[in-house]
Amino acid sequence: xxxxxxxxxxxxxxxxxxxxxxxxxxxxxxxxxxxxxxxxxxxxxxxxxxxxxxxxxxxxxxxxxxxxxxxxxxxxxxxxxxxxxxxxxxxxxxxxxxx
Amino acid sequence: xxxxxxxxxxxxxxxxxxxxxxxxxxxxxxxxxxxxxxxxxxxxxxxxxxxxxxxxxxxxxxxxxxxxxxxxxxxxxxxxxxxxxxxxxxxxxxxxxxxxxxxxxxxxxxxxxxxxxxxxxxxxxxxxxxxxxxxxxxxxxxxxxxxxxxxxxxxxxxxxxxxxxxxxxxxxxxxxxxxxxxxxxxxxxxxxxxxxxxxxxxxxxxxxxxxxxxxxxxxxxxxxxxxxxxxxxxxxxxxxxxxxxxxxxxxxxxxxxxxxxxxxxxxxxxxxxxxxxxxxxxxxxxxxxxxxxxxxxxxxxxxxxxxxxxxxxxxxxxxxxxxxxxxxxxxxxxxxxxxxxxxxxxxxxxxxxxxxxxxxxxxxxxxxxxxxxxxxxxxxxxxxxxxxxxxxxxxxxxxxxxxxxxxxxxxxxxxx
Ligand SMILES: Cc1cc2nc3c(=O)[nH]c(=O)nc-3n(C[C@H](O)[C@H](O)[C@H](O)COP(=O)(O)OP(=O)(O)OC[C@H]3O[C@@H](n4cnc5c(N)ncnc54)[C@H](O)[C@@H]3O)c2cc1C
Ligand SMILES: [Zn+2]
Numbered sequence: 001x002x003x004x005x006x007x008x009x010x011x012x013x014x015x016x017x018x019x020x021x022x023x024x025x026x027x028x029x030x031x032x033x034x035x036x037x038x039x040x041x042x043x044x045x046x047x048x049x050x051x052x053x054x055x056x057x058x059x060x061x062x063x064x065x066x067x068x069x070x071x072x073x074x075x076x077x078x079x080x081x082x083x084x085x086x087x088x089x090x091x092x093x094x095x096x097x098x099x
Numbered sequence: 100x101x102x103x104x105x106x107x108x109x110x111x112x113x114x115x116x117x118x119x120x121x122x123x124x125x126x127x128x129x130x131x132x133x134x135x136x137x138x139x140x141x142x143x144x145x146x147x148x149x150x151x152x153x154x155x156x157x158x159x160x161x162x163x164x165x166x167x168x169x170x171x172x173x174x175x176x177x178x179x180x181x182x183x184x185x186x187x188x189x190x191x192x193x194x195x196x197x198x199x200x201x202x203x204x205x206x207x208x209x210x211x212x213x214x215x216x217x218x219x220x221x222x223x224x225x226x227x228x229x230x231x232x233x234x235x236x237x238x239x240x241x242x243x244x245x246x247x248x249x250x251x252x253x254x255x256x257x258x259x260x261x262x263x264x265x266x267x268x269x270x271x272x273x274x275x276x277x278x279x280x281x282x283x284x285x286x287x288x289x290x291x292x293x294x295x296x297x298x299x300x301x302x303x304x305x306x307x308x309x310x311x312x313x314x315x316x317x318x319x320x321x322x323x324x325x326x327x328x329x330x331x332x333x334x335x336x337x338x339x340x341x342x343x344x345x346x347x348x349x350x351x352x353x354x355x356x357x358x359x360x361x362x363x364x365x366x367x368x369x370x371x372x373x374x375x376x377x378x379x380x381x382x383x384x385x386x387x388x389x390x391x392x393x394x395x396x397x398x399x400x401x402x403x404x405x406x407x408x409x410x411x412x413x414x415x416x417x418x419x420x421x422x423x424x425x426x427x428x429x430x431x432x433x434x435x436x437x438x439x440x441x442x443x444x445x446x447x448x449x450x451x452x453x454x455x456x457x458x459x460x461x462x463x464x465x466x467x468x469x470x471x472x473x474x475x476x477x478x479x480x481x482x483x484x485x486x487x488x489x490x491x492x493x494x495x496x497x498x499x500x501x502x503x504x505x506x507x508x509x510x511x512x513x514x515x
Contacts, residue, residue, distance in 0.1 A: 001408050002400075016410050020400040022354070041500035045352035045443045049341035051403045074355075075403045 002077065006060045007068050007084045013060075021057040023047050024069045051075055053093045058082075100296035103207050122288065123295035128302055128327055132160045134482060135320055135329035137307045137343060139163025141172040141283075142460055142467065143335035144290035144301075145475020146482070151297035153476075154483035159299045160329075161291075162322060164306035168287025171337050172468070174405075174437035176360050176394040178373055178384070179469040180217045180278030182237045182244050183510045187493040188446055189240045194490055195473025196277060202472055208289030211282035211387060215372050217275050218252065220422075222267040222378040229509055230273045237275075245274045256374060258425050266421060267379050280373060280384055280392075286471055310346045316455035331456040333482050338403065338438025340461035347454055351461065352499050353440045356397040357407035358465055359415075361434035363426075365389030374422065381418030383426075390432065393419055397439060397465060406436045439464045444504040449478055449491040458482050459496070 002015040029035050029043055048054070054074045059067050070082045071091045080091040101107075101120040111119060134150060136143045139161045150156045163169075179199055181192035203210045221227040230246060237244040252272045253261040261269045291301055302324075309321035310332060319328035334343045338355045366389050375382035383393050395415035398407035412434055420427050442448065442462035447470070449460050460478045463470060477488035487495060498504055 001410055015408055022401075037500040037502075041352075042350070045499045046350040047341075047352065047354055048350060049354050049401060050345075051339070051342050051355075054401060056400070072400070074401050077402060077404055 002079065004058065004070070004079060005082050006063055006066075007082050008064045008066045009060065013063060017060060017062040018058045019061045021059050021067065023049075024055040024057045050093070053080070053091065055089050100207075100292065103209075122292050123301055126300045126302070128160065128305070128322075128324055129158075129300065131158075131319075131328040131330075132300070133158040133330045134333060135159075135327060135331070136161045136333045136335060137320065138170070138335035138337065138339075139167045139287075139291070139301065139303065140170045140335065140337060141168060141287045141290065141471035142337070142463070142474050142478070143333075144168070144287055144294055145471050146333060146335060146460070146478045147299045147475075148290045148294040148297070149476045149479035150483060151294060151299055154479060156483060157298040159294075160302050160327065161294070161299060162302050162305045162307055162320065162327075164304070166303050167291050167301060168284055171437040171439065172283055172287045172471075174360065174435055175283055175468040176382070176384070176392050177280045177283045177468060178217060178278070178375070178382070178394075179212070179281055180275050181242055181469070182217075182219075182233060182273060182275045182278070183507055184233050184236055185505050185507060186236075186240060187505050188507050188510070189237065189242055191473060191477070191490050191494070192470060193240065193242050194476070195470045198472035198476060199281065199469075200277075202286075202289070206289040206293045208285060208292060209282075210285045210289055212279065213281070213387075214277050214279040215384075217278035217373040217375060218247070218256070218272045220252070220272045220374065220376040220378070221270050222376065223270065226378055227270050230271065233510060234273050243275055243277050245276075247272045247274050256370065256372065258369060258423055259374065260422060260424055269422075278373070280386075281468075283468060286468075290471075290475070307343065307346075310343075310457070312347065312454060315453075317457050329456075331458065331482055333458045333460065333478065335460045335478070337461065337463065337467070338440050340440050340459065342403075344459070347457065349452065349454075351448070351459070352443055352496075353448075353462055354401050355403055355438050355440050356400070357402045357404065357436040358397045358439045359395045359407045359411055359434060359436045361393050361395075361412065361415075361431050362386070363391040363393070363429045364432050366391065366429065369425075376418065376422060379418040379421055381415045381422070383419055383423070391426065391429065397441065398436075403438055404436075405438055441465070443499070445507040446505045447474070447494055448496050449474065449481060449487070449494040450496040451481065451485070451487070452496065
């Protein structure tokens with residue numbers, strides 16, 4: 001069971017209150033009609049899925065019901081930080097020497 | 100290759116079973132192979148076997164970072180069935196089931212393949228409509244299937260709570276009689292032994308760390324035992340497929356999730372079929388050893404840790420006890436996790452890539468054990484001919500940009 005800090009509630013809560021929502025910081029193409037099918041597919045379906053640091057979204061489903069971001073190591077499951085939507089992560093793959 | 104038989108068993112008992120031939124050899128890597136297969140799970144080993152047997156390519160290495168069959172092949176709950184909804188998936192899984200039916204004889208290896216049937220329970224009106232639709236689709240595709248009433252289900256599995264007092268009463272089920280279970284390790288070992296006998300090099304404790312390319316074509320793989328040159332490279336790394344793809348700067352439409360399972364203490368025979376429920380989200384069968392084999396759904400986060408969260412185990416057990424109150428005092432022996440590579444449409448990727456000589460078989464997610472022989476068979480064809488086997492064609496990676504997804508979430512779901 002993971003313990004997760006919700007940056008909005010500012011509290012450490014149990015994993016069961018949250019639901020994971022996949023890779024973070026995916027930007028929707030501004031002009032979908034101008035891009036190729038391959039680029040659109042990439043936006044919809046293709047994911048980094050790294051072994052190591054991962055920036056991902058979580059929903060505090062049984063709490064404030066807000067989405068936020070987390071940086072987590074997918075090999076050890078250690079959560080390095082959580083941060084609000086619109087903010088940039090402080091821990092990034094290059095700094096950690098990990099991919 | 101030494102033939103196994105009842106007579107052989109008797110003969111070797113006279114020499115205290117000390118003179119059995121080694122099941123496979125442990126070669127040193129050659130400098131060059133025509134085909135290098137990354138991943139020595141069931142799929143990788145089956146691919147090697149069919150490449151050697153059906154396409155006459157025998158200069159092959161299967162490169163495995165751990166031991167053969169130690170990945171998801173060793174961790175799954177061994178359910179084999181072919182009652183998927185869409186034509187493309189049905190044909191692929193049925194192709195595999197047909198191969199299973201003669202495989203123990205072909206490999207001369209006891210796979211403990213047991214066609215004990217699989218029940219998929221329905222608990223709501225919508226479940227039952229979906230079940231009817233799927234069974235009809237199966238029958239149109241020549242796959243056996245029946246819709247059972249609650250009374251028929253109860254007769255088949257007397258210990259299942261089919262009363263109207265259940266929180267999610269059983270309203271019926273789909274039944275595939277030819278489905279069942281198999282011994283997971285034996286499948287890997289049987290294919291490994293047969294591939295080895297055909298001249299395939301099985302390189303264990305060898306990890307691929309990079310893929311060398313030149314002018315848009317593969318040249319070989321970097322490993323912890325040095326560079327190995329290869330004409331073609333086939334990736335069959337299940338949960339680690341995205342890690343391999345990254346070595347050539349590719350992303351795949353995959354997410355790797357922990358998937359957990361558990362077994363109980365051994366019991367006397369009490370359940371002679373496989374019972375699955377998408378609705379209450381759990382499934383169970385009893386192994387020949389007597390333990391209940393229980394499976395869960397995936398953990399929602401991505402993870403490579405080969406373990407998941409305890410709350411998933413709790414939810415699964417709650418579902419099993421809801422269906423089988425009689426199991427409430429059974430003690431669990433072990434729980435574990437594997438890493439499954441899930442695809443957005445719950446269907447696999449069997450595909451060439453934009454890099455010449457590089458192939459992927461991945462995305463089987465929670466349900467690829469049943470496909471081990473079939474996937475190996477069509478993937479071998481795809482590699483040997485450098486064009487997709489007709490059954491593999493719809494599973495090309497191009498489907499994500501063409502939009503021709505094959506949505507099997509209904510028939511996959513918790514049902515592995
Ligand atoms: C708990 C659980 C229950 C399941 N239940 C079922 C079920 O009931 N029915 C069903 O049909 N399916 C089930 N599955 C799914 C099934 O196990 C898989 O789809 C299938 O086994 C995949 O086979 P594989 O040979 O591709 O993968 P694996 O057996 O995982 O083989 C991949 C191999 O690649 C190796 N590898 C990875 N990276 C490298 C590298 N860089 N260099 C060298 N080697 C590498 C790994 O060590 C591994 O041995 C279940 C899975 C799990 C985890
Ligand atoms: Zn919150």
